[in-house]
Each structure stands twice: as structure tokens, then as C-alpha cells.
Amino acid sequence: MDRRFESQRAQDRLTSNSSWIQDRESSLNEALLQKKRDEHAKMSLAACRIEALVRGKIGRIFAAELRAMHHSARVFQRWTRGAQGRKKAREARWKLLRVVPSLYALNLMRKRSREVEKVKSWVEMFDPQTETFWYFNKDEANNGIPNSSWDHPKEFDDKLTCVWEPYAYPHVSKAATNNRCCMRFKTRREYNTHR
Numbered sequence: 001m002d003r004r005f006e007s008q009r010a011q012d013r014l015t016s017n018s019s020w021i022q023d024r025e026s027s028l029n030e031a032l033l034q035k036k037r038d039e040h041a042k043m044s045l046a047a048c049r050i051e052a053l054v055r056g057k058i059g060r061i062f063a064a065e066l067r068a069m070h071h072s073a074r075v076f077q078r079w080t081r082g083a084q085g086r087k088k089a090r091e092a093r094w095k096l097l098r099v100v101p102s103l104y105a106l107n108l109m110r111k112r113s114r115e116v117e118k119v120k121s122w123v124e125m126f127d128p129q130t131e132t133f134w135y136f137n138k139d140e141a142n143n144g145i146p147n148s149s150w151d152h153p154k155e156f157d158d159k160l161t162c163v164w165e166p167y168a169y170p171h172v173s174k175a176a177t178n179n180r181c182c183m184r185f186k187t188r189r190e191y192n193t194h195r
Helices: 002-097 103-112 188-194
Strands: 114-119 122-127 132-142 145-149
Touching (some): 103 132
Antiparallel strands (some): 132 145
């Protein structure tokens, strides 16, 4: 009976040991799987962070290029709008200053007027119908109409300045004869009446 009891005890020990080994093996396998899952999660997190850094760097580079492009586009638009505004202002100014509003009327007026004097590209004309002087520039044009003006351009400033010098009489002192006339006039009519 002792033998049977001993073999039964051995059998029980073997069963308990094998169940302990199986339990231990399953817990170790589970711990290994958990460790692998944790490592995979850490690697995924690291990969996400690296991807985020790369995407951020690429995004910042792209945004900087886009900002530079938008800035240059704004500068170009500003220059274009400025040039267009200056052109419109120049056209409006010349429309107000222009002798006649159309090219046809300007050609008629040129035909009936005579040329008095020419300075650089400006020509001084006299209109016998209105008995006035006017100025014409065929080199500069706005909307295809050459520039013309009732007021003299700055090129004619010297031509409308009196340069009269008194004659030096022998019996008059030099101090009395030093009074030169240097008057500037706005129109040719004023200049001619002064002479």
C-alpha cells in the first residue's frame, strides 16, 4: 500500500509541477507579449513624433515660401496699382490742362495756329481766332492725344524773363545804370506788353 501511495504522490507531484510549469510558461509568454506590445507602442510613438517633426519642418519651409511668394505678389500689385494710379492722375491732370479735349480739335487748332517758338520738344503756338498763345508737345502723349497747355511749361521760363539792360550814358553814373530788369511773366501777352 505504501508503494501505491508513493506512486500516487509522485503522480500528484508531477501533475502539480507540470501545471506550475505551464502556468509559469503562460505568464512569461504573456509578459513577453506585453513587452513586445509596449515596445511596438514606443516605436509607433517615436515614429509619430519623428513624422510630426518632419511634417512640421516641411510645413514651415512651405509656409515661408508661400509667405515670400505672397509678399512679392503684394509688392508687384502695389507697384502696378501705383503705376496705374499715377498714369490715371497724369491723364486727369492733362485732361484739365489740355487746350482741347480731342485729337481732332487739336489738329484743327494746330492748322489755324502759327508756330512762334520752339524749345526742346515744346512748341509755342499763337491762335489768331482767340488771340492767345498756347503750348504743344508732340513727343509726350496721353491716350494718344499729344500734350497741350494754355500755361507755359517750365522750359519757357527763360523765354518769358525780361533781360533788358539800360544803356550806359557817358554823363550818368554807373550806379544809376545798373538797374537791370529781370521780371518773370506768366504769359507771352504780359511779356510782350512789358517790352
